[in-house]
């Protein structure tokens with residue numbers, strides 16, 4: 627079943643791509659170890675240049691000593707809904723190849739693939755998986771003592787789906803899957819077309 631008419635593919639694809647979206651409503655329930663590790667297992671199998679696997683994930687579960695360290699990095703907007711998440715994950719990539727310590731041009735690209743694997747697996751498992759850039763990257767770098775040859779990419783909130791009514795009023799109206807540009811806006815044959 628298609629998620630909505632608004633999120634309608636132009637061509638036939640597997641439902642997982644359109645069924646994954648980024649809700650904000652979560653129930654506050656905690657996740658089991660298996661539920662958490664299934665996400666990282668999916669990330670593990672992402673492709674990367676030279677199979678370098680430059681991704682690093684640092685996580686905090688709700689109700690642990692680590693939670694506040696992650697949560698307090700968020701901007702207030704994100705705090706307003708992330709409070710009901712069960713897991714926060716900081717995604718970091720390593721800038722240099724492991725085999726020769728030379729710069730990799732694709733460390734972020736590869737780590738993006740790992741994040742997407744994680745997000746799709748979470749969606750398949752019935753979880754909310756929501757990426758965020760709304761946090762203090764500089765403070766995170768200091769707090770987690772991230773060396774310069776690593777790049778902080780994003781933070782992810784994960785949780786069990788919750789009721790839209792429990793979101794702050796201003797977010798309730800935004801709690802629906804978004805659409806996408808037409809393929810013709812970003813695909814061209816033979817030549818680059820600036821659009």
Ligand SMILES: Cc1cc2nc3c(=O)[nH]c(=O)nc-3n(C[C@H](O)[C@H](O)[C@H](O)COP(=O)(O)O)c2cc1C
Pocket residue numbers: 646647648649704756757758759760761780803804
């Ligand atoms: C790298 C990245 C950063 C994002 N940052 C935020 C954020 O700080 N707060 C937020 O509410 N959503 C954030 N989002 C969610 C996007 O707005 C969302 O993925 C986009 O609108 C597409 O919607 P969909 O994921 O539901 O398909 C972020 C997504 C990505 C991939």
